Amino acid sequence: MLQQVALVAFGGAIGAVMRYAAGNMIETDGFPTSTFFVNVVGSFALGLLAILAIKQGYSEDVLLFFGVGLLGSFTTMSTFSVETITMLKNDDFMLALGYATLSFFTCISFAFFGYELGDRLEIS
Numbered sequence: 001m002l003q004q005v006a007l008v009a010f011g012g013a014i015g016a017v018m019r020y021a022a023g024n025m026i027e028t029d030g031f032p033t034s035t036f037f038v039n040v041v042g043s044f045a046l047g048l049l050a051i052l053a054i055k056q057g058y059s060e061d062v063l064l065f066f067g068v069g070l071l072g073s074f075t076t077m078s079t080f081s082v083e084t085i086t087m088l089k090n091d092d093f094m095l096a097l098g099y100a101t102l103s104f105f106t107c108i109s110f111a112f113f114g115y116e117l118g119d120r121l122e123i124s
Helices: 002-025 034-055 058-074 078-087 093-120
Strands: none
Touching: 002 034, 002 058, 034 058, 034 078, 034 093, 078 093
16 A cells, blocks of 8 residues: 555656646746646546556556556646636636637547557557
8 A cells, every 4th residue: 555655656746747847848828738738648648558558457556656646647637627717707708618628628539549549559
């Protein structure tokens, strides 16, 4: 149990630093580009990890480190939610609706693409 908690914590620390770096490197002007970017990339990576875990039989430790820890802290539903609420509070209804809709469909699509890529990879 302690080893599993340590794996999630270590992966989470790395993912959080990556999230912070992405937020500082990606310009955000009105539209929350950095949050959108990390959520799309994270969705793709988790979709890929999910199918590779099935195909390759990854250990629970790998899934805890990468899936729960790293990707869990890299992606950010809470920031997405607050940004959407802030847009609504600022009477930017169309921007909020566009951001929520684009995020929803793009993240699910990229998770699907990652899953399909992983499913098609011939790894021995």
